[in-house]
Amino acid sequence: MSAPAAEKIFGRPESLKDVATHYCPGCGHSVAHRLVAECLDEMGLREKTIGVPPVGCAVLAYNYFNFDMVEAPHGRALAVATGIKRVRPDSFVLTYQGDGDLAAIGTAETIHAANRGELISCIFINNAIYGMTGGQMAPTTIIGEVTTTTPGGREAKAHGSPIDISRMLAVCEGAVYIERCTLNSFKGIKQAKKAIRKCFQVQVDGLGFGLVELLSPCPTNMKMSPKQAWQWIDNQMMKTYPLGLIKDTTGYEDK
Amino acid sequence: MPSEKKLMRGSDTLAEAAVRAGCRFFSGYPITPQNELPEYLSWRLPQAGGTFIQAESELSAINMVLGAAATGARALTSSSSPGVSLKQEGISYLAGQELPAVVANMMRGGPGLGNIAASAADYFQATRGGGHGDYRTPVLAPAGCQELAELTFLAFDLADKYRTPVMLLGDGLIGQVMEPVVFPDPIDPADLPPKDYILDGCAGRAPRAIFSMLLGQQGELYKHNLHLQEKYEQITADEQRWEENLTEDADIIAVAYGTASRIAMSAVEELRAEGVKAGLFRPITLWPYPKQALRKLAQGGVKVAVFELSAGQMVEDVMLSVGERAEIHFYGIPGGVIPTPADVIDFLRSALKGDGKVGRRVEI
Ligand SMILES: Cc1ncc(C[n+]2csc(CCOP(=O)(O)OP(=O)(O)O)c2C)c(N)n1
Numbered sequence: 283m284s285a286p287a288a289e290k291i292f293g294r295p296e297s298l299k300d301v302a303t304h305y306c307p308g309c310g311h312s313v314a315h316r317l318v319a320e321c322l323d324e325m326g327l328r329e330k331t332i333g334v335p336p337v338g339c340a341v342l343a344y345n346y347f348n349f350d351m352v353e354a355p356h357g358r359a360l361a362v363a364t365g366i367k368r369v370r371p372d373s374f375v376l377t378y379q380g381d382g383d384l385a386a387i388g389t390a391e392t393i394h395a396a397n398r399g400e401l402i403s404c405i406f407i408n409n410a411i412y413g414m415t416g417g418q419m420a421p422t423t424i425i426g427e428v429t430t431t432t433p434g435g436r437e438a439k440a441h442g443s444p445i446d447i448s449r450m451l452a453v454c455e456g457a458v459y460i461e462r463c464t465l466n467s468f469k470g471i472k473q474a475k476k477a478i479r480k481c482f483q484v485q486v487d488g489l490g491f492g493l494v495e496l497l498s499p500c501p502t503n504m505k506m507s508p509k510q511a512w513q514w515i516d517n518q519m520m521k522t523y524p525l526g527l528i529k530d531t532t533g534y535e536d537k
Numbered sequence: 538m539p540s541e542k543k544l545m546r547g548s549d550t551l552a553e554a555a556v557r558a559g560c561r562f563f564s565g566y567p568i569t570p571q572n573e574l575p576e577y578l579s580w581r582l583p584q585a586g587g588t589f590i591q592a593e594s595e596l597s598a599i600n601m602v603l604g605a606a607a608t609g610a611r612a613l614t615s616s617s618s619p620g621v622s623l624k625q626e627g628i629s630y631l632a633g634q635e636l637p638a639v640v641a642n643m644m645r646g647g648p649g650l651g652n653i654a655a656s657a658a659d660y661f662q663a664t665r666g667g668g669h670g671d672y673r674t675p676v677l678a679p680a681g682c683q684e685l686a687e688l689t690f691l692a693f694d695l696a697d698k699y700r701t702p703v704m705l706l707g708d709g710l711i712g713q714v715m716e717p718v719v720f721p722d723p724i725d726p727a728d729l730p731p732k733d734y735i736l737d738g739c740a741g742r743a744p745r746a747i748f749s750m751l752l753g754q755q756g757e758l759y760k761h762n763l764h765l766q767e768k769y770e771q772i773t774a775d776e777q778r779w780e781e782n783l784t785e786d787a788d789i790i791a792v793a794y795g796t797a798s799r800i801a802m803s804a805v806e807e808l809r810a811e812g813v814k815a816g817l818f819r820p821i822t823l824w825p826y827p828k829q830a831l832r833k834l835a836q837g838g839v840k841v842a843v844f845e846l847s848a849g850q851m852v853e854d855v856m857l858s859v860g861e862r863a864e865i866h867f868y869g870i871p872g873g874v875i876p877t878p879a880d881v882i883d884f885l886r887s888a889l890k891g892d893g894k895v896g897r898r899v900e901i
Pocket residue numbers: 336337338339340356379380381382383384407409411412413414415420
């Protein structure tokens with residue numbers, strides 16, 4: 283009797299290139315990349331996918347993702363993605379954006395793409411800070427959070443309150459699925475993957491705009507160890523951004 | 538087969554020509570005086586199986602065009618001056634990423650909100666790049682409906698050939714004028730040469746990425762810029778277009794483009810009828826500027842008289858072309874005021890006499 287064929291139970295998803303990333307230790311971007319890649323693989327979408335990375339720490343995502351991608355100017359990913367999806371409705375179109383990209387400079391593009399119900403899946407990395415430019419205040423920076431441009435901590439009066447763009451988007455008719463998850467724990471990551479799969483399914487089924495917000499640690503700019511940054515998400519960030527389903531008009535049974 | 542002759546408004550001509558040139562994607566944001574163009578495409582593109590999107594801003598519109606271009610579509614956006622300022626970000630990215638697209642600017646008076654009258658005050662913005670970085674865009678300046686139709690075809694061809702954004706530069710008058718048009722043969726997008734850089738999913742091939750950021754330490758961005766400059770040199774060598782009217786024996790040659798050239802041509806014809814040897818040099822490509830052609834005419838004591846609907850922008854290219862080979866005079870009307878042929882006649886006469894009464898002499 284010959285030995286049973288070895289079964290591969292863990293490996294690099296085909297949707298991720300076999301290269302090292304530039305992300306810092308403990309950064310949420312690498313985890314989010316992996317989840318996106320696993321979902322695309324499992325759903326057989328890689329060869330149909332056209333992705334749009336942000337301007338932000340993930341600007342080089344096209345070096346890591348193993349599918350077609352086109353760079354967008356800062357904040358314009360959902361406009362670029364709209365052009366792609368309308369010309370190639372059979373493609374699977376994905377944007378991957380940070381909070382500055384999606385909820386500050388690109389707010390208009392974000393709201394209007396969601397409101398038009400563009401058949402696009404949006405992965406929104408909320409790390410409450412501007413990673414790439416060195417730790418300035420983000421639209422999602424929480425009250426009291428110290429950044430390089432809020433050295434005394436964010437104050438509502440002087441800097442505005444943190445923006446909850448996911449809840450704002452939920453009032454758009456065209457947005458059919460929005461869920462907030464976290465990348466700072468095993469349990470959170472498992473739930474995040476489920477949400478990303480569902481978000482992708484929404485596009486495959488042609489239902490409308492889908493977005494998954496991922497609370498994501500940026501230890502470097504928080505000047506914390508990875509562990510501290512993960513704890514900060516639990517202890518601080520989730521008070522402003524509670525996890526869970528924000529909108530679901532998909533009619534899927536699995537709720 | 539070319540179309541039958543039709544009487545058409547300028548904006549509709551551009552829109553119809555775009556569809557016939559194989560354009561299947563438009564995105565824009567309303568602004569006077571170019572609203573008729575998107576209005577036409579809002580029904581015409583869906584009829585042709587294409588996409589029309591009214592975007593939430595010009596920023597969004599140009600970036601939708603960028604996305605459409607990345608997937609291989611012939612894509613168009615249009616606007617007028619304030620909106621084209623917003624499009625500069627996207628135009629710079631299109632240039633950097635080497636993606637083809639056509640941008641129509643029906644210029645109005647500025648700066649700021651200005652007014653909606655015909656103006657040519659965006660010449661610098663159009664011909665010098667406009668956005669950030671070392672790049673140029675071919676700029677085509679139609680003077681009437683027939684030419685608008687032909688240049689719209691040319692704009693899409695140049696955009697694809699050189700993988701670059703191309704600008705069609707007109708104004709509210711060019712957009713409103715009704716003239717007979719015969720359209721060139723329609724192009725089926727399926728018959729266009731395939732593009733080997735576009736994104737359509739990586740089935741059966743390696744994934745592709747389109748980007749303009751080059752952080753490498755081996756001079757990658759420098760090399761990319763040299764490559765772009767080589768392309769611009771090629772365009773400069775091969776794509777200059779212009780028209781000469783009554784220039785052979787002229788004592789004075791008016792230089793004007795677009796709406797200004799129509800006024801200048803009337804002035805030249807009236808002067809000819811009076812026995813004054815006037816001619817018109819009309820650049821059709823503003824970038825690349827038809828320098829050598831103009832330079833050749835600037836000899837034997839001829840005077841060069843630049844007339845613009847701006848405070849003086851193209852005149853700089855005329856000075857660079859002509860140098861000290863001929864006297865250069867300039868008459869510019871900014872702020873959306875349209876002079877009559879009589880005003881231009883006065884200018885040309887004054888330039889001939891050199892009395893400085895209308896316009897002024899300019900020197901390098
Ligand atoms: C028009 C423009 N403005 C500003 C910048 C500089 N910039 C690059 S990334 C960024 C913000 C990044 O923060 P975020 O979107 O939260 O992503 P992160 O880096 O945290 O992942 C800014 C302001 C730019 N590239 N373009």
